Amino acid sequence: MNNVRTVIQSFLDMPTMGKIFHRPVSENFQIFHKSEKNVLFLFITDLVDSLEYISPILDNTIIKFNELFPNPTDVSNPDDKKREFVDFLREQQHQMHSKIVIIGPTSSGKSYLFNMIKSDQVRQIMNFAKASVITIDNLKFDLWDFELKDNFSLLWSKFIQGSDLVVLLFDLSSYHIRVIEHFLNLQKQESKFSKLLILGNNRDKINKKDLKIVKNALNISDIEEISLVEKGVREKIKLLIARTLNLKKLLPHHFIELFNEAESVENGGNLILAIAKYKELIKISNNYQDFTYISTLKAKVEKIQEEIDEQSELRKQIESKKKFEMPGKIQFTQRVQVQPLPSSKSQIKPPPIEVPKATIKASRTPVVKQETEDLLLFSESDASETVDIDKEDITLHIDEVIPEEKRPTLEQSESESKKNYPKMLQEMIELSGSTLSINLCSQLITELQKTLARPLTDEDLEAAANFFVKHDSL
Ligand SMILES: Nc1nc2c(ncn2[C@@H]2O[C@H](COP(=O)(O)OP(=O)(O)O)[C@@H](O)[C@H]2O)c(=O)[nH]1
Ligand SMILES: [Mg+2]
Numbered sequence: 070m071n072n073v074r075t076v077i078q079s080f081l082d083m084p085t086m087g088k089i090f091h092r093p094v095s096e097n098f099q100i101f102h103k104s105e106k107n108v109l110f111l112f113i114t115d116l117v118d119s120l121e122y123i124s125p126i127l128d129n130t131i132i133k134f135n136e137l138f139p140n141p142t143d144v145s146n147p148d149d150k151k152r153e154f155v156d157f158l159r160e161q162q163h164q165m166h167s168k169i170v171i172i173g174p175t176s177s178g179k180s181y182l183f184n185m186i187k188s189d190q191v192r193q194i195m196n197f198a199k200a201s202v203i204t205i206d207n208l209k210f211d212l213w214d215f216e217l218k219d220n221f222s223l224l225w226s227k228f229i230q231g232s233d234l235v236v237l238l239f240d241l242s243s244y245h246i247r248v249i250e251h252f253l254n255l256q257k258q259e260s261k262f263s264k265l266l267i268l269g270n271n272r273d274k275i276n277k278k279d280l281k282i283v284k285n286a287l288n289i290s291d292i293e294e295i296s297l298v299e300k301g302v303r304e305k306i307k308l309l310i311a312r313t314l315n316l317k318k319l320l321p322h323h324f325i326e327l328f329n330e331a332e333s334v335e336n337g338g339n340l341i342l343a344i345a346k347y348k349e350l351i352k353i354s355n356n357y358q359d360f361t362y363i364s365t366l367k368a369k370v371e372k373i374q375e376e377i378d379e380q381s382e383l384r385k386q387i388e389s390k391k392k393f394e395m396p397g398k399i400q401f402t403q404r405v406q407v408q409p410l411p412s413s414k415s416q417i418k419p420p421p422i423e424v425p426k427a428t429i430k431a432s433r434t435p436v437v438k439q440e441t442e443d444l445l446l447f448s449e450s451d452a453s454e455t456v457d458i459d460k461e462d463i464t465l466h467i468d469e470v471i472p473e474e475k476r477p478t479l480e481q482s483e484s485e486s487k488k489n490y491p492k493m494l495q496e497m498i499e500l501s502g503s504t505l506s507i508n509l510c511s512q513l514i515t516e517l518q519k520t521l522a523r524p525l526t527d528e529d530l531e532a533a534a535n536f537f538v539k540h541d542s543l
Pocket of ligand 2: 179180181215216
């Protein structure tokens with residue numbers, strides 16, 4: 070894709086309207102592109118296709134696009150028009166008559182294979198071949214079978230020309246190396262840009278040991294052994310073809326179900342779980358290289374994230390209005406916590422005369438004292454005696470909020486702060502076979518801390534992980 074970008078950059082900077090340009094971009098691909106009304110239309114094809122062949126298809130695509138999207142950016146909306154355009158492109162793909170040919174020695178099983186994987190009527194190609202269609206996922210290809218019982222017929226060249234994929238089939242139980250080499254050469258000469266899939270057939274007719282011998286003798290690395298009489302072989306071959314052609318996998322059937330589920334979780338108000346579900350869908354889309362829904366999904370995540378932020382902002386405001394404010398001294402405690410204590414490594418060295426060593430020691434003492442005092446701030450006497458505190462502001466007794474045994478001590482919060490709660494939670498969730506991003510884990514932890522108003526324990530984390538996993542698997 071970087072190559073493509075470099076090649077078309079000058080055309081993007083200074084578009085030349087109405088003319089089709091054509092360039093190879095790598096060993097395997099070439100591009101065809103044309104600009105119209107400030108939109109650049111780009112086809113990436115393998116090296117088999119010619120300009121004459123692609124031009125009308127590209128032009129038709131532009132006409133269709135302009136008809137469906139008078140405003141070009143509308144193409145990113147996932148609606149009926151977008152669907153119609155995608156269907157149109159699939160049809161164009163079929164119009165391009167990508168050609169798959171089956172070659173190989175007589176009686177290797179070619180016609181058997183042809184009949185097994187074809188999905189349309191058969192038409193005759195002159196006197197030497199038959200053709201039909203093979204459908205793989207939603208894509209259609211022309212499929213050709215050679216009819217003459219002659220391994221060295223001159224018509225093989227004509228048969229192979231212009232193919233995108235050559236399937237070479239031979240009989241593992243009976244073959245001649247010379248004949249197989251002849252077919253390999255034909256592919257190289259007549260269709261050097263096509264992909265090649267080599268199938269060793271009649272696997273059922275030979276044993277494991279002989280198979281090893283055959284593979285060594287042939288010295289071809291990529292032989293797929295198959296048996297056409299075996300169950301499930303049709304799907305297996307389709308998969309092999311899709312893999313050899315590097316076809317994009319279709320989104321799994323349950324993708325839409327998952328999408329609806331995420332929406333209902335969102336409507337139900339469980340925003341954090343909804344975000345997790347949408348992110349999962351983005352991950353699937355990326356895995357399948359299907360970007361149909363990506364922009365919608367990303368917009369959803371962004372919207373929910375904003376909602377969550379708004380809610381937590383609102384909660385903060387409400388909380389600050391609540392008559393439960395931290396007394397000033399507690400806030401001071403937190404400041405003391407982050408203050409770096411002077412150390413020998415400290416870059417700021419005290420001036421030798423004004424601040425002698427003894428003074429530093431002396432200045433540290435109150436800090437330590439302050440720490441002990443801070444702990445006492447949670448005591449009942451403090452709540453009533455401290456003058457700074459507006460008594461009316463304290464509507465909750467400290468014992469009701471944080472039971473004595475769970476009150477944070479400085480020591481505790483120091484060791485707790487070393488724990489990476491979000492990471493721990495993420496690991497627990499992953500252990501249960503689910504996933505949640507580290508950001509969302511952080512949010513969950515923040516929520517949990519707000520709700521519990523005390524340092525978190527491992528049990529809290531476990532409960533949160535279980536809660537998430539349970540909801541996630543609904
Ligand atoms: N046992 C066995 N027989 C097969 C297999 N594949 C094809 N055959 C048989 O091999 C014979 C020749 O197949 P055919 O498709 O006519 O070969 P072609 O000349 O290459 O078109 C047919 O009778 C098939 O039934 C296989 O995997 N196992
Ligand atoms: Mg045949």
